[in-house]
Amino acid sequence: MDISSFITSLLTSFIIFVALVLVFTWLSRRPGNAPVYYPSVLLRGLDPWEGRRRGTRSPVGWIREALSASESDVVAAGGVDAAVYLVFLSTVLSILVFSGIVLLPVLLPVAGTDHALERSAGFDKGKTANNFSDIERLALGNVQDKSKRLWAFLLSVYWVSFVTYFVLWKSYKHVSNLRAAARSTPDIKPEEFAVLVRDIPKPPPDETIKDSVDSYFRALHPNTFYRSLVVTDHTKADKIYQEIEDNKRKLARAEVVYANSKTESRPEGTKPTHKTGFLGLIGKKVDTIEYCSEQIKELLPKLEAEQKITLREKQQRAAIVFFNSRSAAASASQTLHAQVFDKWTVMEAPEPREIIWPNLSRNIYERQIRQTVIYSIVFLTVFFYMVPITAVSAVTTLENLREKLPFLKVVVDQKIVKTVLQAYLPQLALIVFLALLPSLLLFLSKTEGIPSQSHVVRAASGKYFYFIVFNVFIGYTIGTTLFKSLTTLINNPPQIVQMLGNNLPGGATFFLTFVALKFFVGYGLELSRLVPLIIFHLKKKYLCKTEDEVRAAWAPGDLGYNTRVPNDMLIATVVMCYSVIAPLIIPFGVVYFALGWLIAKNQVLRVYVPSYESNGRMWPHMHTRIIAALLVYQTTMIGVIPLKKFIYAPVLVPLIPISFIFAYITQMRFYPSFTKTPLEVAQHQLKETPNMEAIYSAYIPPCLKPDKLEDLDVFEDAQSHTTSRAPSI
Amino acid sequence: MDISSFITSLLTSFIIFVALVLVFTWLSRRPGNAPVYYPSVLLRGLDPWEGRRRGTRSPVGWIREALSASESDVVAAGGVDAAVYLVFLSTVLSILVFSGIVLLPVLLPVAGTDHALERSAGFDKGKTANNFSDIERLALGNVQDKSKRLWAFLLSVYWVSFVTYFVLWKSYKHVSNLRAAARSTPDIKPEEFAVLVRDIPKPPPDETIKDSVDSYFRALHPNTFYRSLVVTDHTKADKIYQEIEDNKRKLARAEVVYANSKTESRPEGTKPTHKTGFLGLIGKKVDTIEYCSEQIKELLPKLEAEQKITLREKQQRAAIVFFNSRSAAASASQTLHAQVFDKWTVMEAPEPREIIWPNLSRNIYERQIRQTVIYSIVFLTVFFYMVPITAVSAVTTLENLREKLPFLKVVVDQKIVKTVLQAYLPQLALIVFLALLPSLLLFLSKTEGIPSQSHVVRAASGKYFYFIVFNVFIGYTIGTTLFKSLTTLINNPPQIVQMLGNNLPGGATFFLTFVALKFFVGYGLELSRLVPLIIFHLKKKYLCKTEDEVRAAWAPGDLGYNTRVPNDMLIATVVMCYSVIAPLIIPFGVVYFALGWLIAKNQVLRVYVPSYESNGRMWPHMHTRIIAALLVYQTTMIGVIPLKKFIYAPVLVPLIPISFIFAYITQMRFYPSFTKTPLEVAQHQLKETPNMEAIYSAYIPPCLKPDKLEDLDVFEDAQSHTTSRAPSI
Structure with a gap:
């Protein structure tokens, strides 16, 4: 790609972005659009215009507001998960800023004043020196072989790595404290009093599952057990x-x-x-x-x-058990209950709103098998996703379509349409596949048997991350299909270093454009919310009759971490990997994450409404993936530097074990409190005596909920055999 | 090795064995030897001769007695660990017996009636058919290439594998129940009321560590916390x-x-x-x-x-915290306490008698570093142990010795002595090294920072297992140094299969003799206890004056699992690997484990006294290693069968994933209750209200123990600053 087309594409994206921001500024000031631009504010019962007169008058008012909002404002508006997502963006931003501060002033002059490109052009008489764009001139490619200037590049890799360690450590600590603070608030949250019990053994014939759960937990936790809610198959x-x-x-x-x-x-x-x-x-x-x-x-x-039949006869072998204090529940959820691990397994209960009921009763072996099968499917999808698409496009050739769907004949037989369709049908299949992929991955993750929505999102996000990093990043740079690379790799593992080193430098300009396009157009659309705006106005005008229907038309949804985080991670990986090869990419990365942070903060404060709260459970995944990106980067550099015939290149090798040790230490230190609730945190005082009946009924599915709280006992009695209840009274 | 020398060596070992058994029968009947042959019985305060008149009169009385003793007798005499060791022996025995029942009647005729060896001898005119011993004739080597008879061998591998899965599952279940039973007895054991706390953060300057432990645990376990005992540096x-x-x-x-x-x-x-x-x-x-x-x-x-200085000023950052019920302690030991994992880490407390005090206060990072260093050392020892030995023998050549220690000149200058010494000096170094190895490994494991003796023994046992399996078994069969094999392996992993397949069949006769020697001579010495007998009588006659000294002279020690288990595992691995190649090895293996079981049971009942009780914590290690042996066996067979140019050999490949799945499922199901105490088990009723002061004082090291139990409060007060204790009163 030459320099002029690069600048053209950059300018076009920028103009689109500015236009979209202007549209946003204009539209968001109109009160009729409030449900589109301020749904989160409205839902919290606030007036979007109050106290913001100044803000809304100036076109940069939203920026000022986003900047001035504190972390606790973010937590209040979007929950800890949103705050953690912002921490993730600012973490990558800090890494890039710190890296850029040193790398740009050092590497650009070092590369720019060398002449490797001109020289090699000199050998190849057909080219003149002018053919090289400034981008290529300011990159590693312009440094001559064996030059001492390469030390600067080598040490830059160390700088970037240590900046990453430092920033990640700080962020993990920050998020850990954020989580601890969120979990030790004096508010009463039902999930903190409950434990999810699965793999309940078959009760004796004269007992219902409810009875056996009650007697088991009453025996093991005589002082702290409150009640149990057996999961039922309530589909009907x-x-x-x-x-x-x-x-x-x-x-x-x-x-x-x-x-x-x-x-x-x-x-x-x-x-x-x-x-x-x-x-x-x-x-x-x-x-x-x-x-x-x-x-x-x-x-x-x-x-x-x-309801009666469900409660009595459709009890499943899973239950939610309630305790009368937070620390009792925290402690019970971490304690082994049965001598064999495939019975009475316990874990922390998910929030009532995010429970996936049908998954609760799957037993431990079924979960394992499902997980293995799903992982294999995902593995195959990541590596061979081109195969089914090619197959689908082969089957749906125009000829076939004509035969199967004769009514298309008129259209298909036109010559221009035919040519276009023949050219684009495979690409169309690919686009459809890529558009459906996130939902497919969500579905697959759900099928694994995961009990909560937030966990499903995390699992899907991981799968999507592997898919895009492998296919967009590695797939593009290595240039061959991933499958071909894979077979080479199995036969000769050290070749990955060489392969990355050989192919990566070529992609610099492509990825510069890619990042720029991503943020200008992507963020413009995100901020201006044109699509939801149009849909809302159409629905409101033609479909909605009642207040509830209008409300449903502007329901904002949540942030959609499952695609958002992997996409950001892809950019982070790309920018990191090119940071030393072509330092010019760093400013683009900085703009991407700075704008991303700003716009995400605005959207969290005004637009999106969280559909669950996992208290930052996503962070360890983000952390691990930033380290994974760092490792890809370090591996690449170990492959790139020796290409310049630089004998000190092995100086980089220790970075790989250092990264692993860093990853190990951080996870060892911080991770346990993300999977378990520390007693220190659970022990904090509550603001009032918890209303246990309200906590209990929060978990009753709406279709089974009795009309009045006083009916809870009736509800419970419906689940036991009176024979077995008699002695316990 | 030809057949006559094989039989000679077998006969010699057998005669030695019979002689030693006779010596045992004779000596063990003399009352003066009771402390050597019945120390465990004496220590339990029983009369070794009571009720055994019949037994001691007949030479096989001990066998009858060992056979008739039930598992609970074994547990009573030697603890659960000894019972689990017997289960381990009987597990391997059952695997071999079940395998032999099918393999011997099927494979011996199949191999014996074929003629591959004679044929290949026919080509090579120098040999006659008589040169092949019956052992070689009855093995896989005698089956012709591509013969359909190979199906029998192939299916035998499946039979052995499934027998192993079946027996292992049964045994794991049995041991799991054994452990549960032992942990739910109504006896009061101090370690079941205690929790070991490490990585205590630095207390504020006006508090002692004791104060901060007390206030921390009192806050988190207000109803169940009893007292704490801070670890002190009491070396002085x-x-x-x-x-x-x-x-x-x-x-x-x-x-x-x-x-x-x-x-x-x-x-x-x-x-x-x-x-x-x-x-x-x-x-x-x-x-x-x-x-x-x-x-x-x-x-x-x-x-x-x-004592006063120690209690007050030498407090370490570790403590033993006591709870007023078993389930409170079990639950606390499994619960995360602090938000960061490197503070207030908790684990189950070891028994008082097996605590390694200096290791308790090492912090989590130090433990990790020590472990890594030790693992590296052990890895190097396993693979390169010949290097230092060669170096040592090079330095200690005769010439050097002469110069350094001139007084040896007279001896060394003699010609015969010189020749002998020059020939044997390297071997001598090797023997000394091998003799010291178990102690070295124990020392290394202790240095890792492990808090209890039983855990050290397990760790050392694992290290020793790797050493002997790699060096004796694989080292001998592959014939080259392990290091050389290792480098080949790294470059081409699939070669291990080929390498094992090529080299293993050659060693059959060697290992037959090896196993026979092991059990006849080894067990003979073990049973007759000649060495302890001689030492005891010498000491008693010449050194001991007081009763205590005599008692110390016959102190029997414990079973020494750290060398015993790996040695048995070596035999199990060898026999398993040859079971199909040369089925004749199975009877030898059966005799080894049958005799081993019998003699170990006798020694457990009469001789050894356990120095700790880990409730069968060793079993998961034994289980994993039997599966490891099975995997080595399966890999070998996948390498051996194709050498016969048998195209169906790949039928064996699925066994490898099956073994891994089996290992995964068994460990998932049973392992958690070996690392944690299930609440189900901890909840069992005690026979009396526990005397908490006795439990507490059981953990006070003898050198700090106050003379009277009433002084416990004084003891405790010595550890706190009165300033900080004041408000808690």
């Missing part, structure tokens, strides 16, 4: 419950429509009707209000009956 | 204490000597005297009784002063 009850809710919504909508139809001219109005068949298109026409009320009346006793 | 106090004990012993001895010297002819007797200098050889001559009494009188106040 839930279906009925959803039907009722659906009818209630329809009823509300119909009533609004009916009320609106009562104009002055026709005070009696029109009663809304609908057809009962498929999608309301076919079937008998009925009066909606009457029909829905009847449906609800019919369904309610059904639900009640199903 | 211990030195004084030992001096006092030494003087007490001398005094007792002198008094007995004095009393004995009062014959009828000289009723006043002779007062014993000794010299105060080096080894009693030089210095002033003193009256022993007077001198020792004075010494004790002088030392006692010194000890008291030192």
